[in-house]
Amino acid sequence: MAISSDSAAPAGRRVAPRRHRGDRSALARATIAALAVLLALVFVFSLTSGATDTSAAAVFWALVTGNDAAISTVERVVIFDIRLPRTVLGALIGASLAVSGAVMQGLFRNPLADPGIVGVSAGAGLGAVTFIVLGTGVLAPVAALFGIYHVPFAAFFGGLVTTILLYRVSTRHGRTSVATMLLAGIALGALAGAFTGLLVFWADDQQLRDLTFWGLGSVAGATWVKIAAVAPIIVPVVLLAPLLARGLNAMTLGEATAQHLGLNVQRFKRIAIVAVAAATGAAVAVSGGIGFVGIVVPHLLRLLIGPDHRYLLPACALLGAVMLLLADAIARQVVAPAELPIGIVTAAIGAPFFLWILLRRRGIVDL
């Protein structure tokens, strides 16, 4: 007898409306498609809103055809040299933060594991600040070696070391203790913060201004050079992350069962840790500490389409980009013509949401 999981539910089933009897794949695919459309809309909105009002149609036309006769020179500069890099960078950062959050949560088997909360961003920040401050001095030879990639690379390295330390401290016999993880994250974050503070002490005035704005998180000051520095890290991680999906799914049953299901657990963990550190490091290097995207986006999507990482990871990339572009739009509008660091916006929205997750315990087990 063949019963397709996609067939209509038989009468008399016990559970109230849930499509395809427990298989949420169709819903997930539809959500991903909808998010892709939403991202396109938000992308165009982000390009066209701001001090110079430009018609969406004209911008779209210019983008698609390359024929920019319909827009003025000023508009062209504003759009192609200021807004487009900013929007592209914002989308990349948002996707990167949300995907690293989801991968890290899968790896630690816990919905509260977020690079920002468990100190990985702080570690990446320490790496970045080290090179922002010392990159023209003591570390100049190393900086020269990596060219425009030296800050992202330093951030990646800082994030990697922190993630490995965190995993070492909080995982015993394949089980990650959340309490230990959060406490260790606080300690590691504080330690990285202390060293960062020490470096800030040495910074000159210009570096200090850079660091302050950077520390609050921002995608202002996006340039094509910055994009060139981080896109080669973020784009592959985001695009290839779904390759980790089956492994992350297996890991939800614990490391032992994941291995029984055929996963080479040790190798998988190494790959996943490097991917998270790389994506977090790159994001932190150009945009500082933008918090809560990595925890809010995956959590919302898990509520909506379920925790299957095959769908969760692509959906996170899309919704992460959408959220960051919207947060950036808010950051630009609220105190116009000045603007807020975007990290303030994501924290102001994300932190209450995080508390709400804690209050509404569904899906948080193993605490």
Next chain:
Amino acid sequence: MLKAENIHVDLGRKTILHGIDLAAHAGRVTAIIGPNGSGKTTLMRALTGEIAFQGSATLNGVDIAGAQPWQLAAMRGVLPQSATLAFPFTVHEVVRLGLTSGIMGADGGDLVIEALKAVDLGGFEARFYQELSGGEQQRVQLARVLCQVWEPLLNDVPRFLFLDEPVSSLDIKHQLQIMRIAADYAARGGGVLAIMHDLNLTAAFADHVVLISDGRVFAAGKPPDVLTSGNLERVYDCPMRIGSAPDGNGMLVLPDLAAAQPIDHQNHASGDWNDATSGR
């Protein structure tokens, strides 16, 4: 077949297994029994390639210590003694995690539903795993394992079910149902290695019994040869009576209540509890 020779396992600074020999043949249900802490789970963890061990262990001729996880996953499924789930998957999604070997799409969906029916959980597909009872969760996990190695033979090579206390939280009906699944799997050419605490179910369903005591094989063989009052009394430190079922079909393994040490009620007759209630 599964063949293990002279298995030694150290955990921490303690030696848990001291040279275990074991053979589990396809077509048979092999039961491992023994007291709490005797090393049954440790033995199974060694034989699934999960922990390091000394000695040799092969599954269908493949060296277990040296095999890749996916090689073993194609040949055996493992039901752990306890399982937790990190995220709110539905029952359907949990069982689907067992589909490791490329069976996806509609076929996979069919298999998920078949496996759930086999463990008497038809209709539970859309329930959240974390909202099920302990026994229901255990059966979902078994369905997941069944999905992984659904056909007992793959290209004429037998596959194995490794079950660590598969019926520990089940009611009597489902205990029988799950043991029948195991027996049927063996009858169709697969192998079953099951850790058991229920000696009567062991007597009824096992073809081969391995009695473990303190990390060593105390006895191994057919159920009537291993499940003797002498063996069981020494290993479990509990007086036992072995009989046959009223209709003469099968064994009964029962603790000898008359000979067992009665609980010393004298100790309970004093103290706070007594004082608190005596005033009523």
